[in-house]
Each structure stands twice: as C-alpha cells, then as structure tokens.
Amino acid sequence: MSIIENIKIALSSIFVHKMRSILTMLGIIIGISSVIFIVALGQGGTEQLKSLIVGPGNTVSLTYMPSEEEIQKNPTMLWTPFTEDDIRAVESIPEVAKVVTSSESFGTVRFRENHQEAYIAGVNQAYIEVNELHVASGRNLLASDFLGARRTAVINAKVQEELFEDVNPLGEIIYIDAQPFEIVGILEKPEGLLSSFDTMTVYIPWETLRAVTGENRISYITIQAENTEDLQIAGEKAAHLLNQIHGTEDAYQVLNMEQIAEGISQITGIMTMIIGSIAGISLLVGGIGVMNIMLVSVTERTREIGIRMALGATRGQILFQFLTESVTLTLIGGMIGIIFGSFAAMIVSAFIGFTLTISLPVILIGLGFSMVIGIIFGILPANKASNLDPIESLRYE
C-alpha cells in the first residue's frame, strides 16, 4: 500500500470531520506559528542589532568618561573630550589607519521662513568614507570642502522632508545658527530599524564648523585599524596615549561594540527561549489533542479496521495508515501555522520597521516539528488500531 493511498485515506477522514480536525489542529497551528514568529524575530532582530551597533568597517570608538573625582577637581574637563592635537597624536600610532571625528551639537537650521532644530555634525573626510554615507542626489563632501573649509553641507532625507517640502534643496542656501551654507548633496533614506531613529542631521566639514563657530571640541573619535586583528591594540594604544596627554587615569576608554552586540543578542536569545518554551508547551498540548482525537478516530473506525484486516491488510499497514493520518493532520496544522506565523512576522516588521527573516530553514524547522509531533503522538493510537482483533472489530457496532 503506497504512501499516496494512505495520504488520500487520511485526507478524506480529515475532511469528513472538518470542525473536529480544525479544532485539533489549533494547538499545532498556535505552536508552529509562534515557532516561526520567534525564529524570524530572533534572526532578523539579531542581524539588525548587530549591524546597527557594530557599525560599518572594522572600527572601534573611544569614549571619554572622566571619573567623578577628576570632574570635581577640574569641572571644565567635562566639556573638552578631544582636541585637534589629540587627533594628530592618535593618527601617528602605526596601527591606526584612519581617525574618524565628528563634533555634534544641536543648532537651528533655517530655510526661508522654515526653521527647525537639527543635529549639526562637523565631520572629517574619514567620517564620510568609513560610515559609507551615500548621497541620493547631488554630491558628497569632497577633499576640497574640507581643506578649503567651504560652506557646503550635506543633509539627510529627514531634513529635506521637514524643511523643504516641494523645493529641490540642491543648490539652496540654508542658515545654521545664522551662518549660510550651500546644500550640495542629499543622503539616501536609510532602511529598516535605522529609519525610526533617523533624526534631522546636517553634515558640514569640521574645518568649516571650527572657522565659523570657533568650536574646537571634537565629540567623537572612531578609529579604523590597518588590519582587523590590530583593531583592539590600536584602540588601547590610542586610549593610553590620550590618558597620558591629558594626565587622566582612565577617562579615555575603548568602547567595544561587539561586546555590546553580543550582550544584546544574548538578551534576544533569552527572549527566544522564553517564547520558545511557550511554543513548546502549546505544541505539547496540541500533540496530546491530536493523540486524543486519533484515539477517538480509531474507536469510531474499529469496524473499518476489521474489514481492512479481513481484506488482507497487515498490522503494519494499519499502523502506517493511522500514523500517516496523524502526521497529515499535524502537517496541515504546521503549514497553516507557518502561514500565520509569517503573516504575524510581516505585520510586526511593518510596525517596528525592521525585517523579520523568514528563511527556508525556518519553514523547514516548522514542517519538521509538526511531522515529529504527528509521529510521536500518533504512535499510540496507530498501535492501538493495529493490535485490534479482526473478529471483534468486525462485530463492533
């Protein structure tokens, strides 16, 4: 007796009791859809978080965190993290390839009669390169902008939306704290999780910022190493050097993004486990439901089993028939669950703005799970069916 014949028998008996079958599948549907959903969430979330936190290129950031005592001794040091001399010193470390700097502050940006508060980032050329800022239209900040301290600016999509409405910003003049700048480029709109954190930002050359505002503080330093292996050494050397220069003890530190990323993926891992165990319980309960309904089905079809045996069905064939039926039942439930879970993932990803990954392995996991449940919880009823006495079964009313 072929597997196809068995599946046909299984489907017909599932369709005869539609309501019963659907109710039986419910536990499996809920279980599998939560499995699909959490795996999608876990994979998509972890990837997104990692790319967000680790950032582009092989870089480490330096942080400036003076201790309480140091601040009390010299309160002004809170405001002066990095100077231009610091940058030159760090650049002289052999392992360091590039030093990315930015000096960020809030300022008022005005175009005609519209004005908004925005992030003003005075960046160096390395910042553009390492962070891979791509312009959607116009051009990026060039070496000549930096060297000549030109009054050029690149804005992000958010600024365009908020400030310009229908006007093409390219070539227009905006005023940052009453200083005029020409817009030369507009950045691409970021996708996914980043878009929800997108704030209005105007990028201008650091040299221009310093010339215009007299500002000489640099807020952030990121180091890119020559080789990835040297990254940590480069970072530590830089921190050590800066502490030496400023006579501080441990105010300059390496911020290891990968550690943070790992910590976060551990958290998502724990969440996955919690929701996973809920899914597991639901699958267990669903499986018991399947077993229960299969036992009912065996009892109801006692006579059918007797007839099949009288016609020459072996016990093995009867066992296989009922096993196929329970697997078919859970597999259909699993497929519905996969559809529901994927739907839920799509809806949620639309809301929170990052993609939940529904990959082929995820679907295969879902199908595999439902099959295994069908087999585990189908064994007992199928075994009961195959051990029936043919004569008794034929007499069964």
Add this chain to the structure above:
Amino acid sequence: MIQLESITKTYQVGTEKVDVLKNIDLTIEDGEFVAIMGPSGSGKSTLMNIIGFLDRPTKGKYFLDGKEIVDMQDHELARIRNQTIGFVFQQFHLLPRLTALKNVELPMIYAGVKKQERMIRAREALEKVGLSERMDYLPNKLSGGQKQRVAIARAIVNEPQVILADEPTGALDSKTSKQIMELFTMLNKEEGTTIVVVTHEQGVAAYADRIIYVRDGTIIQDDTNPEPGGDIK
C-alpha cells in the same frame, strides 16, 4: 485444498473454559460448494473464521494446499488471506465513505496492484456481479442486494481460491437472496471458485453440493447434496 486436522478452539469465559470447536477434521477440495449449517452458538462462525484465518485454533493443524499455516506470523497470514480468501459478510461490511468501485479496489491496494490495473479489474468484477451501472454510488445509495453484490465483487477481485460467506443472505429478502445464491453458484461452476457458505437456512444450504451440519462444536453430519439448486421460499 483446505485440510483441518483435529482443530480445537477454546475460549476462556470467566474461570470456565468453553470448547467452541472440538477436534474438527474437515477437508474441502478445490471447486467444492459447501454449506455449513447449524443453530446459533454451534461454532459454525468460529469454524469459518478459522478457515479464513481471522482466528487461530487453540489446537490442531491447518493445511492450505498442503502448507501448514498455524505457525505462520500475522503479516504472512494477512498476505495469504489477501491472495486466496474472499470474505462476504451478512452485514456487507462495505466502507461507507468509499464508492462501490473504491470498495472493490481495496483488496488490490493491499496486494500492491497498480492504479490503472486496479480500475480495470474492479470494473470487470462489478460487471460480473451485474453492477456496472452503479460503480460510482456510495453504499448508502445502494439496496441490500446491490451492497452484497459489491461485497462479492470485492471478494472475487483478487481471484481467490476460496470465498467464505457468513450468512450472506441473512439481511436480504428471498428474491434478492435467490439472486445472490445464484451468483455464488455461477462463480463456483464457471470460475471454479471454492465456495463455503455458513447459514442456518435450509433453502440457502440447498444450493451447495455438500452440506455439513455442526452442533456443539462438532460435525454431526456431512452430506453430499445430489440435486443442488434453489429452494428459497
């Protein structure tokens, strides 16, 4: 050829042991038409179940075409049953959710016959019993006589040596009973199929060439019927 040697079947009823069959010796040759008669509780149905090895004897030997089958395993017996025995029951025992054609297909599914061949052979069997018009009917759309004819078609479709019929006319009126018994006679005479009919009706038994009387688990009489023929009132 079926040979039973001192077959005994004992059931445990509470603390008591009841011998339903006692030392039965019986030989049925190929091509015979045998009726087994007896009052209810005489053991005739148990005898038939043992002949069709749905049941195993407590003691004794059973040779089918000279081969001892008592020691065979369940799955081997299922295979032999599928190939050599066709059952017909009083209550028809058709699967209610399958059409006449699908019901007739069943034994061939267990025999591993290919789909196309199954369709051809199932149609032929239904034509033989005169039901070619109602192949796609579900059992509940068929009359009692039609149901029994489907059951007979199902019994003959694997071309068995033996048809075992347990009270095949028990649920039918006399007119249909006649048709069914004539069908058995036709199968016996034209195909050479061995027919064993269990019945308590004299008129039904009269179709057989040989009538065996069973009472209290033993064969009390074994007659040849000189003039087999219909006698259903």
